[in-house]
Amino acid sequence: MLRIISADYLQDYKILVSFNDGENRVFDFLPVIQKYTVFKVLENIEILKNFVLTDTLEWNNGELDIAPEYIYQNGIPA
Numbered sequence: 746m747l748r749i750i751s752a753d754y755l756q757d758y759k760i761l762v763s764f765n766d767g768e769n770r771v772f773d774f775l776p777v778i779q780k781y782t783v784f785k786v787l788e789n790i791e792i793l794k795n796f797v798l799t800d801t802l803e804w805n806n807g808e809l810d811i812a813p814e815y816i817y818q819n820g821i822p823a
Contacts, residue, residue, distance in 0.1 A: 747813045748800040758793060760802070761823055762816050770820025783809065 751763040758775040774793060778784045786809065787793040796802045803810040 746800075747817060749798060749802060749813050749816070752796065752798055752802055754794045758787075758790070760793075760796070762802075762813075762820060764813065764817060768817065769823040770816060771823045772816045772820040777811070784811075 748765045749762055750765050753761045755761050755771065757773075758778065759771055759773050761769060761771050763769050774784070774787055778788050787804065792804060796804055797807075799807075799810075801810050801813045802816075
């Protein structure tokens with residue numbers, strides 16, 4: 746099972762994500778924010794930076810999260 750083991754905010758809408766298989770990805774949330782209205786709240790950088798790390802990234806006490814597989818497949822290898 747793919748899990749996120751660490752994540753660090755970089756700049757703009759980008760977060761560096763490390764996975765339990767040793768891979769790292771830089772994920773840009775801007776395209777997700779623009780495509781899916783549920784992620785519109787993350788347009789506010791302060792909210793985006795205020796994620797909680799579980800097996801994935803969560804915001805607003807778990808009301809919003811994103812699948813680690815999505816980040817893995819759509820992130821840029823780092």
